[in-house]
Amino acid sequence: MQGDGEVLFLGGVGEVAVTLGHDGLSFLPLHPELGSSCLSSIGLLPKLENKIKFSDVYAVELLDEGPVCGPWNTRIVVQGKKNSEMHRFAVHVITRSRKHPSQLVPCEYLFGHKDPETCKSLVEHLSACINNEQDRPKNLMVFVHPLCGKGRGCKNWEMVAPLFDRANVNTKVIITKRAGHAYDTLASISDKELKKFDGVVAVGGDGLFNEILNGLLNSRNKTSYPPTPEGFGYFGSTEKCQGYKNDGLNNSTPTSEAVNVMLPVGSNKSDDHEPLLSTGQSVGLDISSLNPNTESSTGDQVPSVSFPNDWFRLGIIPSGSTDAIVLSTTGERDAVTSALLIIFGRRIALDIAQVVRWKSSPSAEVLPTVRYAASFAR
Known part of the structure; x- marks a missing residue:
């Protein structure tokens, strides 16, 4: 919609000219004098905004035909109808609470039009724009x-x-x-x-x-265990310890046969970041191969x-x-x-610490206890 945009009826406001942009939906009241002295009836919305950003929209719903209220204390004729039944859709957005700024509040804009196809077309367009937000989970x-x-x-x-x-x-x-x-x-x-x-x-x-x-x-x-405390041997045979491979970044990662084997004290593994786990880049992980939306190149594997x-x-x-x-x-x-x-x-960034409780003695035939603890980076 370009120029003056499509004329819709917005609950609590009246007739508005709606225009779709690349980052949101804008609307301009056609009769601002009717709503200038009245409160907005938009559910839970503390302040009426004339632009809805796609980044603030969490849902768009096509609703059944029903009433859309005009400005408070007014009875106006819109699109050939007197403030009565029309085809509707709701745009669900978030806003900040005035009393608690860190708290998010869900609210909605209720739009109406006499033509059901107009409402359906707008809902499909808005939904497509929201779906382009790639970080949102499905x-x-x-x-x-x-x-x-x-x-x-x-x-x-x-x-x-x-x-x-x-x-x-x-x-x-x-x-x-x-x-x-x-x-x-x-x-x-x-x-x-x-x-x-x-x-x-x-x-x-x-x-x-x-x-x-x-x-x-x-x-x-x-990720392998941190270096063994001084004076302790490592659990397992020398052959298993050789299961650790170097990824070329001075960070040793275990093979599938040596996941539970501790590194010998003399290992060349860098422990600058231990016990924090390394990032995907530092351990050489191919993130694209782990993405569930990426097809495997090895058939059904x-x-x-x-x-x-x-x-x-x-x-x-x-x-x-x-x-x-x-x-x-x-x-x-x-x-x-x-x-x-x-x-x-x-x-938000999440640091994971690997907490290892070592064996009571070098000869104990048990693996150390491993737990993980989280802290959040600011």
Whole structure:
């Protein structure tokens, strides 16, 4: 739509000229005198804006024919009808709360037109523009802790689930039944199944997030152990230790036969960044081969999923007793804010530390205990 744009009816405002640009939708009231002294009826919107950025839109819905209210305390005739039934569509956006600036609030613009094809065409165009936002997830695995925070897990998921449905984000929901349920599920899931998802979401507290993190990494992280403490031998034979290969960047990574073998003390492995895991570039991972949208070049063979990589993400919807991870990232202990950030694919850098508890003696025939802990880089 160029020039004056298409004339639509906007709820709470009246007739507007709508124009689509490369980064959003703009509208200009045709009768500003009717709405200049009245409050906007746009749901939950604290301030009327005359431009909607695609980056702030999380969903567009084609609605059934129904009423669209005009400006408050006015009765006007629009498009041949007196403020009555018309074909409608809703544009769902986010705005900032005035009382809590770090909190996101969902709101909607309700548009109407007498022609159903006009509404349908606009919805298709807007949906295509939103789908061009590449970082937004399409498929998520969701773990819900039903007992955390005095039962807030299920309540919070019931509250935010409609947001994911409206945004066309597919979710596979698993209600945890015991401690370690999320860990066992992710540790045992096949790479083929895991690659169907863009990420995993925890609806719970810090403990559930920790379960998910360790379930993903304990069986898939290919980074070797930190150097053995002085005076300790390494577990396994010399042949297994030779299973470590050098990737040309002075970072040794284990082969599949030597994942659980510790490096000898005299190894030339650089430990400048230990115990933090290296980035995808520093360990020589081919990120494109790990992307679920990239077809394998070897027919039906599914590339293994290893970490770190650029496409998989972790999310958390706060429902625990402390929610320290969420407070340190979003600054707001609000389930709706976290859900919207996940839907938009917003990211923050995540440092993962490998915590190793060594054997009690060099001769002990047990592997060290390995756990992973997360902190967020600012």
